[in-house]
Amino acid sequence: MEIRTASKLEKILKNGHMAVSSECGPPRSSDAKGIIEKAHLIKDHVDCINVTDNQTSVTRLCSLAACIHLKHEGLEPVLQMVVRDRNRIALQSDILGAASFGINNMLCLSGDHQSFGDHPSAQNVFDLDSIQLIQTSRYMRDEGKFLGGGDIEKPPNMFIGAAANPFADPFKIRVPRLAKKIAAGAEFIQTQCVYNLEKFEKWMEAVVERGLHEKVFIMPGITPMRSVAMAKYMAKSVPGMDVPKDVIARLSGVAKDKQADEGITIAVEAIERLKQIKGVAGFHIMAIEWEEKVPEIVERSGLYPRPIVD
Amino acid sequence: MIVGEQKPFDEIWAMVKEHKQITVFGCNTCVSVCHQGGNKEAEILASLLRMMASQEELDIVIEDSGIERQCEHLFFEKVNEKLQRSESVLSLACGIGVQFIAAKYPNLPVYPALNTTFLGDVQADGLFTEKCQACGDCLLGVTGGICPVSRCCKRILNGPCGGSTNGKCEISADIDCAWQLVVDRLEALGKLDEYEKIIPIKDWSKDRAGGPRSFKLEGF
Structure with missing residues (x-):
């Protein structure tokens, strides 16, 4: 497969390795120390690190600046970009800015609605949607042009990703929606956290049936549960999250001080089972404010050591 | 149609109480459908304001009036004289009607009694939902x-x-x-x-x- 960018993630995936990505959230501070430390906890066990963009609409140090900090540490960041807060002028400008620092990956997202965050009275932008952001970033890279038609002297050269949530409704368009993102230009997909393995398998079956797994690299999302309380919260209060009752029952069945260990084991077992599915190209391990557990999950899942690509 | 909702009474009162005369002015098309800004609602709001004025012992002349549409010159003919001798107008129209009055009567203070909320339909009795953002x-x-x-x-x-x-x-x-x-x-x-x-x-x-x-x- 032709390597198009300088992205390490692209090289790993196109060389046929199972990729592992993870995720760090920037701090609510002008001091980037927190995210740099988190990234160092996981850097030897993952191929790249997503940096979230004001996740849940809570204002934080910006994703682009945090990516630059990680890049300066010699790490491989994935710039998450939501279309909630910036119009096409700002988005394109940030893409150029990111590329100018050698940030080689971006993930195009809608973003949570501002009503979930710390500024519910904010205006939202949504000049583009996430699919149109994928189109925009591919157009800038492949055609060397801005949306407005002007030429980009040195186009950004980034590996372009998107999210997919197989568990949101309506289920019947979840595969067509993936097809739309691929048609828009998505090259890799990181999914919503997978707990309902049967439903994910059903979705992947339909993905493979349409041959979509040959057009995009699909990385299921894995988030270990720290406690039964977290599982219940995610089941009840996180939109688009599917936490089956048996996961909650399994966590409830162990003593409180063992629930975190059980959560890790559930995550490892999920990876082992999902690895067997045709079309799964890697894993996106999101250990929310629990980054120190990523190495253990990666090692126990047989995904360590990470391949070396140049 | 345009849907509006009456502002909280205290907010309306705070805007208008400095005046000695207020014409409470209904708009009997869109915003009357949602029972917020029609001529009937103008009448009710005027009585509430009169009660408030009397409670606070303020000497304010509060009259109610209204037309079919506050966004078109044609409908103003019959109230032109009344508006010209008003000291202030509290309009129950959408923001369009309020601005139409402001432009038509350059020296007449006009206040909005409604928040213009959206372009919507009548889903069921008393239920209005947004359907268009123009x-x-x-x-x-x-x-x-x-x-x-x-x-x-x-x-x-x-x-x-x-x-x-x-x-x-x-x-x-x-x-x-x-x-x-x-x-x-x-x-x-x-x-x-x-x-x-x-x-x-x-x-x-x-x-x-x-x-x-x-x-x-x-x-x-």
Whole structure:
């Protein structure tokens, strides 16, 4: 497969390795120390690190600046970009800015609605949607042009990703929606956290049936549960999250001080089972404010050591 | 039609109480349908203000009046004289009517009694729902007759987002997911295949973003 960018993630995936990505959230501070430390906890066990963009609409140090900090540490960041807060002028400008620092990956997202965050009275932008952001970033890279038609002297050269949530409704368009993102230009997909393995398998079956797994690299999302309380919260209060009752029952069945260990084991077992599915190209391990557990999950899942690509 | 909601009474009172005379002025078209701004509501609001004035022992003359539409010169003929001798007007029209009065009577203070809330329909008795944002470039032809601009909280043109659950929006179980409705409609019309066509990046210059809009009929 032709390597198009300088992205390490692209090289790993196109060389046929199972990729592992993870995720760090920037701090609510002008001091980037927190995210740099988190990234160092996981850097030897993952191929790249997503940096979230004001996740849940809570204002934080910006994703682009945090990516630059990680890049300066010699790490491989994935710039998450939501279309909630910036119009096409700002988005394109940030893409150029990111590329100018050698940030080689971006993930195009809608973003949570501002009503979930710390500024519910904010205006939202949504000049583009996430699919149109994928189109925009591919157009800038492949055609060397801005949306407005002007030429980009040195186009950004980034590996372009998107999210997919197989568990949101309506289920019947979840595969067509993936097809739309691929048609828009998505090259890799990181999914919503997978707990309902049967439903994910059903979705992947339909993905493979349409041959979509040959057009995009699909990385299921894995988030270990720290406690039964977290599982219940995610089941009840996180939109688009599917936490089956048996996961909650399994966590409830162990003593409180063992629930975190059980959560890790559930995550490892999920990876082992999902690895067997045709079309799964890697894993996106999101250990929310629990980054120190990523190495253990990666090692126990047989995904360590990470391949070396140049 | 345009839907409005009366402002909290205290807010209205604070705006107008400095005056010695107030004409409480109804608009008997759109905002009368939602029982917020018609001539009847003007009458009721005027009596509430009179009671308040008397409670606070303020000597204010409060009269009520109204016309069919506060957004067109034609309808002002019969009240022109009354408005000209008013010291202030409390308009129960939408923001359009309030501004029409401000432009028509340059020296007359005018206050809004309503918050203009949205362009909507009458879903059921007493239930009004937003259906249009006047974006200036209608997409309903490709979205099965459901508007994602006004009805999706993220106005996603290629939805739904990952937060759609059981037909409802991620922000509230009281809000239908517009894209669930689009998908259901396309399916009912036998056009679900069209879901996969990407709706192109929108030209928002025809929306509010492009500045105040107007159009002129030629030959008038």
